[in-house]
Amino acid sequence: MASKVIHAIYTDDDILMQAVKQVRAEHYHIEEVYTPFPVHGLDKVMGLAPTRIAITSFMYGLVGLTVATLMMNFIMIEDWPQNIGGKPSFSYIENMPAFVPIMFELTVFFAAHLMVITFYMRSKLWPFKKAENPDVRTTDDHFLMSVDAGNHDVEKLSKFLYDTGALEISLIENDENH
Amino acid sequence: MYTLPSKLRLFSIIFMVVGGLMLTAGFLTAPSTTAEVKEMMADHHDDGHAAKNDSHEIETSNHEVSAQTHGENVHEETAHDSEEAHLEHTLHQMQNRPWSALYIAAFFFFMIALGTLAFYAIQFAAQAGWSPVLFRVMEAITAYLVPGGIIMFVLLALSGFHINHLFVWADPEVVAHDKLIQGKAGWLNGTGLLIRAAIFLGGWILYRTYAVKFSRRDDDADDNRWFKKTFRISAAFLVFFIYTESMMSWDWIMSFDPHWFSTLFGWYVFAGMMVCAITTIALVTIVLKGQGYLEFVNDSHIHDLAKFMFGFSIFWTYLWFSQFMLIWYANIPEEVTYFITRIEDYKLPFFGMLAMNFLFPVLLLMNSDYKRVNWFVVLTGIVILAGHYIDVFVMVMPATVGTSWFIGLPEIGAILLFFGLFVFVVFTAMTKAPLLVKRNPFIKESKNYHY
Numbered sequence: 081m082a083s084k085v086i087h088a089i090y091t092d093d094d095i096l097m098q099a100v101k102q103v104r105a106e107h108y109h110i111e112e113v114y115t116p117f118p119v120h121g122l123d124k125v126m127g128l129a130p131t132r133i134a135i136t137s138f139m140y141g142l143v144g145l146t147v148a149t150l151m152m153n154f155i156m157i158e159d160w161p162q163n164i165g166g167k168p169s170f171s172y173i174e175n176m177p178a179f180v181p182i183m184f185e186l187t188v189f190f191a192a193h194l195m196v197i198t199f200y201m202r203s204k205l206w207p208f209k210k211a212e213n214p215d216v217r218t219t220d221d222h223f224l225m226s227v228d229a230g231n232h233d234v235e236k237l238s239k240f241l242y243d244t245g246a247l248e249i250s251l252i253e254n255d256e257n258h
Numbered sequence: 259m260y261t262l263p264s265k266l267r268l269f270s271i272i273f274m275v276v277g278g279l280m281l282t283a284g285f286l287t288a289p290s291t292t293a294e295v296k297e298m299m300a301d302h303h304d305d306g307h308a309a310k311n312d313s314h315e316i317e318t319s320n321h322e323v324s325a326q327t328h329g330e331n332v333h334e335e336t337a338h339d340s341e342e343a344h345l346e347h348t349l350h351q352m353q354n355r356p357w358s359a360l361y362i363a364a365f366f367f368f369m370i371a372l373g374t375l376a377f378y379a380i381q382f383a384a385q386a387g388w389s390p391v392l393f394r395v396m397e398a399i400t401a402y403l404v405p406g407g408i409i410m411f412v413l414l415a416l417s418g419f420h421i422n423h424l425f426v427w428a429d430p431e432v433v434a435h436d437k438l439i440q441g442k443a444g445w446l447n448g449t450g451l452l453i454r455a456a457i458f459l460g461g462w463i464l465y466r467t468y469a470v471k472f473s474r475r476d477d478d479a480d481d482n483r484w485f486k487k488t489f490r491i492s493a494a495f496l497v498f499f500i501y502t503e504s505m506m507s508w509d510w511i512m513s514f515d516p517h518w519f520s521t522l523f524g525w526y527v528f529a530g531m532m533v534c535a536i537t538t539i540a541l542v543t544i545v546l547k548g549q550g551y552l553e554f555v556n557d558s559h560i561h562d563l564a565k566f567m568f569g570f571s572i573f574w575t576y577l578w579f580s581q582f583m584l585i586w587y588a589n590i591p592e593e594v595t596y597f598i599t600r601i602e603d604y605k606l607p608f609f610g611m612l613a614m615n616f617l618f619p620v621l622l623l624m625n626s627d628y629k630r631v632n633w634f635v636v637l638t639g640i641v642i643l644a645g646h647y648i649d650v651f652v653m654v655m656p657a658t659v660g661t662s663w664f665i666g667l668p669e670i671g672a673i674l675l676f677f678g679l680f681v682f683v684v685f686t687a688m689t690k691a692p693l694l695v696k697r698n699p700f701i702k703e704s705k706n707y708h709y
Contacts, residue, residue, distance in 0.1 A: 177579075
């Protein structure tokens with residue numbers, strides 16, 4: 081499916097922010113914005129939904145806590161309740177202070193690592209991934225806004241983008257959507 | 259400018275009067291002879307199930323427990339002597355109870371003011387950009403430092419010179435038979451206690467006086483001279499504070515158990531103090547904001563305070579657990595008695611405060627959105643403050659009243675009394691200066707603060 085997008089390049093993040101606001105006000109659809117660094121508030125003006133990654137992290141933490149508790153309970157209390165230095169291994173709660181460091185660390189371990197892996201999966205990042213960079217300058221000092229040309233009048237849209245402060249405007253024919 | 263609403267004045271005076279009456283009643287109902295103790299116990303052996311008075315019921319059941327244990331050793335002495343010794347012991351505990359209640363409440367509100375002062379100094383030393391709009395609120399809360407400090411000093415003098423029996427080490431008879439306390443007498447003596455208290459309180463009040471004075475002068479200045487001065491004295495104060503706070507915790511809290519010692523005790527007291535102080539700043543800010551006095555305080559400022567409440571709650575728990583777990587794990591008899599008496603006699607408050615001071619704030623304040631909901635912060639704040647009152651309660655009570663504890667007339671009376679005084683002093687101090695500092699290098703940033 082071939083689709084057309086317009087790539088508008090900016091050199092200043094403030095101008096970019098203004099442009100995003102204007103483009104959204106005109107109800108053009110922004111496909112993607114490429115920036116060399118995080119621009120504060122860009123997600124808000126683009127109208128992106130807030131991330132839920134903190135919630136996943138909380139749940140992964142609970143999983144870690146459960147794993148630690150079940151593991152220590154099985155090993156130290158149920159499977160082989162030895163007397164080690166007089167520590168009471170009759171029930172989990174009696175010996176719990178000794179397990180708290182493990183419970184804490186596994187909670188953090190699960191919460192952190194699984195959240196990072198979730199982030200990689202949701203952002204489709206992995207070691208041999210082919211970079212999806214439309215213009216190498218966007219990793220250095222240029223900002224690129226990709227606007228869906230769709231059924232819009234390309235001339236009018238280009239003129240409009242030029243007025244928002246874009247330095248370069250190019251029409252790109254995509255072979256596939258990604 | 260803030261004007262003290264007459265309703266608030268009346269409200270705080272009512273609290274002081276009611277609290278004072280309840281505390282007085284606590285002092286008057288404390289037994290003065292062993293015969294009275296015996297009578298109180300006998301009364302409740304008969305109709306203990308009628309639940310006439312909860313506090314006496316607890317005392318009765320505790321008496322039964324200890325009566326059983328001492329019954330086993332009875333063959334060594336005459337039954338009468340040990341019975342008398344036991345009554346004597348209970349009498350001292352009951353006599354200590356209103357004094358301890360007074361001391362705990364006095365210290366609790368004093369430490370809020372002290373913690374706020376430390377937080378204030380940190381804001382200056384760190385050149386924080388978010389907090390200058392809250393400086394006047396903090397200054398007003400630290401105003402309680404002076405009356406609260408004087409009350410603490412008087413209480414310490416009464417205990418340090420054995421007018422009451424709160425500090426065992428102050429009792430010459432006890433010291434005469436106690437090698438361990440004799441060894442510590444170079445530090446633990448009434449004169450030393452008062453000299454140190456005077457130095458601590460003097461230093462803290464000195465910093466408070468000058469910091470507030472400079473802050474007022476800064477309003478009318480045309481350069482940053484006063485800000486720089488506050489920056490310098492704040493840095494110096496923080497060095498002074500961390501040493502004196504640590505020693506204060508040995509003197510004023512840890513010496514209730516003069517046989518016991520813990521190296522991180524000072525930090526532990528500090529952490530509790532900071533949570534309470536930040537919570538109080540948040541609560542007072544929300545109250546004033548609700549009345550329309552703090553137009554530049556927005557949800558982001560509350561969010562920051564709530565983050566501090568959350569973080570310091572975890573820090574407190576970390577220190578609580580580090581102290582508990584190290585002692586529990588090594589289980590050295592001379593250290594572990596501290597926790598054994600607390601777990602056996604104070605099980606509910608001892609573990610209940612963990613739920614109030616850790617689980618509750620962690621679960622409620624973890625969500626970023628909830629930290630911006632004012633009533634949520636207020637709710638959590640009240641639980642945190644109650645939890646830390648119990649924390650101080652569990653630090654002091656086991657050593658002074660032991661098993662004869664209860665949260666009844668004198669305890670609640672003392673809380674009401676000092677709460678009324680605290681509210682009165684803090685909100686009166688609030689009327690002394692405009693609620694927004696006029697010129698501070700960070701005031702613009704603070705007004706536009708957004709997170």
